[in-house]
Amino acid sequence: MYKLILPTFLFAANFTVYAGDAPNVVMVLSSHGKLDANGELVQPGYEFDELSKAYRVFKANGLDITFASPAGGKPVADKFDESKPYNQAFLQDTHAVSALSATYKISTLDADEVDAVFVVGGKGPMFDLHQHQPLQTLLANVYEQKGVVSAVCHGPVAFVDVKLSNGQYLVANKRVNGFTNQEEMAFGKKWRPHFDFLLEDKLKERGAQFTQAGLMLKHVEKDGNLITGQNPFSTADAATEVVRSLGLEPVKLEPNKDDKTMAWVAKIMAEGEQAVEAYLQNKQDYDTMLVAMSGIYQLQFAQNDTAVNRAVTLLELTQKEVNHPMLDINLAQGYIKLNKHQQAKAVVEKVVKSHPDNEQAKALLTQLK
Template structure:
């Protein structure tokens, strides 16, 4: 493990919201709010995306001063402009990986074997794996060296089936996140729709929705400082 705590935030590269004609991407608050928590804790934050380059952004709200600060930060801007792919990143350089959500992740996170490998390697080296909202889509195909799913038997949170129905995208997303996590053996729990709900199980921290992003990041900080 490196001496200076470093956290990798994973972002989707997928822009099309199914066949709706609408765009998607990573949900800005789910990267910006954790970035603020991590940097204020003195950690270094790097970014990675599925396809590399500049990832698509969704949910931008520049009335939110944290999102505004994230986009205006020169280091963040430089990193966003040219994110590496997971295959170009060394897991040994990081103490934690944080999967930000946004509907785009449902299409590309589960298919990225290199991204899954980062989570496995960081976790098996004693690091922290975290995800928020749809971000746990990045965990559904993460298997450990013994062949078991990382989430098998673990308490987790993620965007619920009820929330997906509430936003009218049940028949648009390629799979339902809650149901798939449960199929992998996860013990999924859901709070009230669109209210903060954070679950920590060992070195795995997950949150249900955008309102949970700060809480998941704070849990990561607590785990890394323990």
């Protein structure tokens, strides 16, 4: 795709789609986020983890990167952990931080100069990106010019009202994914009631073939030059697929610890005990707390005994290291579902002994007697 090359010194403070010979990618962020006078988030914005994970991939592969948002300027992120390595790396990149503080207005971008668009998720996009006309125009034009359009988590909401020149919705009859209804039920309690619709429902309504993996498990879907990732743990792979679709051989990067952890959780949920040894031999490579929390949520949404068994395995593997009554109570509830009442009773008695004021444990022990 033709690119107007201008002197790079003009862009010392910003990335731009108009400089350099490498393929360029526009990373789209929500402008919905808002802080109150005390710096507390009162309106959700974009997901910083997804920004930094995707940025890591694009930068490593030498892409020109542009940050853009509906309002331009500095968008507000949802709360995030600055200590995570990929976030630290972004925050230490002065060029990236400078560009993020002065994002381009989407309305100023020219689709003729764009090779790829990557829409970052977060709850904010559910409020502003799907109804931002300049973004709809940009996505339609880039797509029809054979550029790559992509998004992760809630980011695919930007596609739901995009129509092509033939009058059809962009996602009609396409394989797509995004944050699922099940994931909304598990993790969207605060902002979900304020959404106009659920992403999965709207994509299906627009004629999309919605595909998905299990709860918070990695899943990337590619249908031609349309790429979507299901949740935050799908970000790096979705970004890598963008690089590949631009005709480049992606640089091999060491997976982020949380992504590696969730990939192993997926193996446990698919294979059960066969995947346990990989965890036991390489515990340092995995996030123990993330394994434990995955066990809790997998148990909550398990549809059959096999899923319950595998969720219980996650909890058993982390019980001693986490040493928290919430995990123990969930483990006991898993045992109850599997009719292992004596094991459940032993776990609950231990909780009651160490936390005598835990009403949930006391009620559960009464149930087991």
